[in-house]
Amino acid sequence: MTYKEMKRVVQSQLREVLKTRDEGQKEYAHDTDNVFANFERCSNLLDISREKALMIFLLKHIDGISAYIKGHQSQRENVTGRITDAIVYLCLLRGMIEDEKNKWEKYIVYIVWRM
Secondary structure, X not given: OOHHHHHHHHHHHHHHHHHHHHHHHHHHHOOOOOOOXXXXXXXXXXXXXXXXXXXXXXXXXXXXXXXXXXXXXXXXXXXXXXXXXXHHHHHHHHHHHHHXXXXXXXXXXXXXXHO
16 A cells, blocks of 8 residues: 555544544533543443543454454444544543543642642
């Protein structure tokens, strides 16, 4: 595959990631103000962190990708869909990390302000 061909694959994949994330927001989050609402509901039910809840969802797709690599072809969802979903979950995890970082920064500013 040439550089240009790979660039087209990446651009197409990123468009699919954005589309899938937007569709998932409507279907799973049920809350336009909280993109992590689904993971927070699951984390509350299971008494785990929202990051661990996300990891469970992500691992389902990693397991499917692994099965594909090992030669298993008959899956409900094709491997490209699983790759897209895995990237979406990794982006959401990145968002959770940024969210936590912002909370800590606000907390530190609050503590310093009170001194």
